[in-house]
Amino acid sequence: MxxxxxxxxxxxxxxxxxxxxxxxxxxxxxxxxxxxxxxxxxxxxxxxxxxxxxxxxxxxxxxxxxxxxxxxxxxxxxxxxxxxxxxxxxxxxxxxxxxxxxxxxxxxxxxxxxxxxxxxxxxxxxxxxxxxxxxRTEERHRETHLQRALQQIEQQQQALEQARREVQRGTGRDDTSGLYLRGQFDDQLLREIDLSTREHREFALVMIALDPAPAAAQALGEEGRQRMLEGVGRMLRANTRAMDAACRVGETRFAVLLSGVGLATAHARMEQLRRQCTAQIVVLNGQDLGLSLSMGVSSFPHTASKQDELLKAAEAAVEEAMRRGGNQVVLASIAFGNS
The missing domain is CATH 3.30.450.20 (PAS domain)
Known part of the structure; x- marks a missing residue:
């Protein structure tokens, strides 16, 4: 042709x-x-x-x-x-x-x-x-091999997600991401505040937003969005400890409680997660959708010592990360007057 x-x-x-x-x-x-x-x-x-x-x-x-x-x-x-x-x-x-x-x-x-x-x-x-x-012969061969590899990755991801859904069915987790839901997150956050107050220790709250997808991924519509949410779930499940609560708290919002972790350590861990995320392959119809996250990190008790203030601080930080263009980690400001 x-x-x-x-x-x-x-x-x-x-x-x-x-x-x-x-x-x-x-x-x-x-x-x-x-x-x-x-x-x-x-x-x-x-x-x-x-x-x-x-x-x-x-x-x-x-x-x-x-x-x-x-x-x-x-x-x-x-x-x-x-x-x-x-x-x-x-x-x-x-x-x-x-x-x-x-x-x-x-x-x-x-x-x-x-x-x-x-x-x-x-x-x-x-x-x-x-x-x-x-x-262009060798170039086209490389493109063909890449497409085959992406198709294999897509098949593997679909099989893993299907198996995960079957195992988690009836456990109350989010079906798309496999993470805990908002109600469970709110309960866990209250328990973490109570425990950290009694034991005089700190923890970090990370709010995570899925950045807008590239135009090519957006053209794939709802199915593309679902694949990206599945990808975020895989990333968070693989990169958080059993003691941390990773939850889906909105349509494209996630939260992680890093128990016993200070602000600097939380920032370093989330920066590592952000870099891993950019290398994550999420495939639909043989196309790598690209995955990018914005993160806002607040700390108890240095940023805030109350639930609503801690949430607002983390939300403000993630909004700032998105305002700067996304794909970055922003620390919430420390309120030096807090006890």
Whole structure:
């Protein structure tokens, strides 16, 4: 299959074409320098005579692709299959008829192997056609392997989430994330405040917000959002201790109680979690959705010593993290007057 993309190449005031026309003595030098820049990038140049259909210039590297001593003087029927030559000829005719640069994709059968090329063609006067060839075969193979790997990850994630739901069914946990719900979180927070007050110890409260998804992920709609919430649940379950309470407290809000942990330690742990999150792969339909979290950290008793004040401080911190662009951890301010 050959796909073509049209690009307007009409000379504009101050264009390269006008500059070369005004400096004909530099034209050949410019061409030589251009080839030195293009060919090391695994791109090769051809110039074809439209009158004969034969190549009057061809980079030496093309002979390796076509397994010939030289492409110079050959025509397409001698290099590729007849149907492939016809497809290339159609695009060449479009280039000359429209007087525009056209970028096309070609899959050619060479020595029993399918190879993929991007070819950029442009008129070179009324009688010649310039083409820059760039092989994409290995790049496309890597893309194919990546897609297969992402599909395998997606299947594994779906199987794990299904197994997790079956195990947690009837336990009162959130079905999507596998975390405790808001009511359980409020109870745990009150118990933690009471225990920490009696034992004169500190703990940290972390509010977590799922950052807005990239446009490509948003286009996947509700299913994409569910996959991202599942991903947050996996991250929190894998990176919190049994004594910590990780909960889903809103549509895209989560909270973690870090028992016996001070503000500095909590910040370091959440910063590590944030970095892990950016490397987390969450897949839907073979596409990595990307996962990004904003976090706000408050501390008992240094930030606040009452439940509502502690929650407000953590909420204000996570809102500040989101206001700064997301994907960061913000510490709540310490109220030095608190007992």
């Amino acid at each position: 050959d796909n073509a993309q049209h690009t307007d190449a009409s000379p504009q005031p101050g264009s390269l074409a006008q500059w070369l026309a005004a400096h004909p003595d530099l034209g050949s030098e410019f061409g030589a320098v251009l080839l030195k820049l293009v060919e090391p990038q695994n791109s090769f140049v051809t110039i074809k005579s439209l009158a004969t259909g034969r190549y009057v210039y061809a980079s030496s590297g093309l002979s390796v692709w076509f397994e010939r001593s030289s492409v110079l003087g050959s025509n397409d029927n001698e290099l590729v299959r007849a149907d492939e030559a016809i497809a290339m000829r159609r695009i060449e005719q479009s280039v000359m008829a429209q007087g525009q640069m056209i970028i096309s994709e070609h899959r050619l059968e060479l020595s029993g192997r399918r190879r993929e090329f991007t070819v950029t063609r442009s008129p070179l006067g009324p009688e010649h056609l310039l083409a820059v060839w760039h092989e």
